[in-house]
Amino acid sequence: GAGVSQSPSNKVTEKGKDVELRCDPISGHTALYWYRQSLGQGLEFLIYFQGNSAPDKSGLPSDRFSAERTGGSVSTLTIQRTQQEDSAVYLCASSLEENTEAFFGQGTRLTVV
Amino acid sequence: AQSVTQLGSHVSVSEGALVLLRCNYSSSVPPYLFWYVQYPNQGLQLLLKYTSAATLVKGINGFEAEFKKSETSFHLTKPSAHMSDAAEYFCAVRMGLGNDMRFGAGTRLTVKP
DSSP states (O other), X not given: OOSOEEEOSEEEEOXXXXXXXXXXXXXXXXXXXXXXXXTTXXXXXXXXXXXXXXXXXXXXXXXXXXXXXXXXXXXXXXXXXXXXXXXXXXXXXXXXXXXXXXXXXXXXXXXXX | OOEXXXXXXXXXXXXXXXXXXXXXXXXXXXXXXXXXXXXXTSOEEEEEEEOSSOSEXXXXXXXXXXXXXXXXXXXXXXXXXXXXXXXXXEEEEEXXXXXXXXXXXXXXXXXXX
């Protein structure tokens, strides 16, 4: 597609429920990133996929968080047993392997009530 | 390890005044450095990037940044602020291709009439 697409754009969920956030990167981009942006905070790195290499999961805040990338394209970030502190905007970005900058989606605003 | 520090979470300038947003990084190898901007209710977009070519990098909307290795800095400047520059600005570092991108906490720029 023309840009990075994220869905849903907004998600309200009850505490304790599981949620799935989807990211469609730019076609041909081999690198994919997930970040979390809380109100008034910077971008917190969550996970990074690069081609067929093992993902860098060092930023995932707990084992309730997981992500996968199928076929080197679409990625899904899953949060199990959501907590109120999980409320944030979740941003996805992608980049070409041989390029340096990342292109961002519009984000998914997650609200846990 | 790589990290980014942005000095000043909020900067306020008058319209027409100089804009200076500070960014310092730590990286064990020559880094790729970026400035991103996030306008209200919009996604992140790239302002400019440093990729080991010229140390003075010009970006969009009249912004520029200078890479100073001795000071491990990559400060963002604009000679004359415009009301439309009001936004959140993020500095980011990437420690080589194949590595993830880490962001600073962001600086919110306010432009007063």
